[in-house]
Amino acid sequence: MSGRLVGVGVGPGDPELLTIKGLHALREADEVFVPVADTGEVGRAEATVREYVDQKRVMRLVFALSDDEEARIRNWENAAREVSTPLSEGKSCAFATIGDPNVYSTFTYLARTVRQYVPEVQIETVPGITAMQDLASRSGSVLLEGEERLALLPFTAGEERLREALDSFETVACYKGGSRMDAVISAAEEAGRLEGAIYGARMGLDGETIAPAREMSGREAPYLSTVIFTRKGAEFG
Secondary structure, eight states: OOOEEEEEEOBSSOGGGSOHHHHHHHHHOSEEEEEEETTOOOOHHHHHHHTTSOGGGEEEEEEOOSSOHHHHHHHHHHHHHHHHHHHHTTOEEEEEESBOTTSSOHHHHHHHHHHHHOTTOEEEEEOOOOHHHHHHHHHTBOOOOTTOOEEEEEGGGOHHHHHHHHHHOSEEEEESOGGGHHHHHHHHHHTTOOTTOEEEESTTSTTOEEEEGGGGTTOOOOSSEEEEEOSSOBOOO
């Protein structure tokens, strides 16, 4: 009898943004796994889970943050083997991930690797609120109206991809731009899209920063930073 693996989106960091369905999935699982950086500190997904689940039921899986592809693959393999043990016993396992499990999520890689060990595993996901949505809400920004289009990309895709998106889409959301914030701002300025751009990091947590993107020029920003570019900027709030 194969087990069930559920990727649960727990939101961008604010524990109150975990959905009721996500909460039920976490509490009903036999085992709850959370991703942990190879540096060891408690991440956003783990912190959210610990607000609602007994710590004794929370298992940590290490994932490399470096650009070392071999290290990342090794971590996925190790994590998949650990999760596969209870799954092969027919248990239900939940894996908590920030944001949504189908959007730039570690869960995607884990689930694919787990299937190699437990081919009959049932894989499901519970959607979660994304950083883009949270930043729009907290900054009073309307993401889309009418026939407007949205582009979502990580800045790790490069400046040229960002420029193309800014030229072609009414709204652009850019993730993982913290260490490259000056380049993000420069690309937006060249495209004439810096006016009204909103920056956000650690939304709903201690140290929250929400500000016009231009104010981040020359300042350090965390890796998990978000910038949204709309034609109107912040309208409410």
